[in-house]
Amino acid sequence: METIRQIADIYRSNNCDAFIAIGGGSAIDTAKGVNMAVTMESDDLAKFAGAGVLDKPMKPFVVIPTTAGTGSEVILVAVISDTTRDLKMAFTSPYLLPDIAILDPRMTLTLPSAMTAATGIREGISRVDDTLPGRMLNQGRHSDPKRLVVPLEKMFSRYYQIRRFDKDGIPEKAKLEKLGIPLS
Secondary structure, three states, X not given: OHHHHHHHHHHHHOOOOOEEEEEOHHHHHHHHHHHHHHHOOOOOHXXXXXXXXXXXXXXXXXXXXXXXXXXXXXXXXXXXXXXXXXXXXXXXXXXXXOOEEOOOHHHHOOOOHHHHHHHXXXXXXXXXXXXXXXXXXXXXXXXXXXXXXXXXXXXXXXXXXXXXXXXXXXXXXXXXXXXXXXXX
């Protein structure tokens, strides 16, 4: 919370009019917190915790994620830690959605491949988890659970390809292009 207060003070004292968050989920959530503090004109974010408490649009907000798989750039949720009270606060509001999200794979080039794989695998697992109840309902009890494993196999396959490229000393850009991710 102290970080959010300090950034909010800088924002106010410099008469800023928008936010640009560059980073992973924590950086994006911090920017959402500062945006709440500035827009709601209060550094006590605890009173805005929960769902639907925010009652007006936030300041313009652009997000450039440097990780893949967290989804922080496209969700209406923020989780902010208050270390003085030893708690995490969750905020949910459509007003927390960024106005613009710029997704550029080049922004992830400095991320270690193990971290890239971990976020991708996490995302793969959450997609399978999200779809399981619907698939079970739609297909009845005769559905084939092996079909749910295929996305994860692809994730692991890509991870091992990236690791192999690391050992071979191929530059990051070549890794992404070899995996079929164009950078131009």
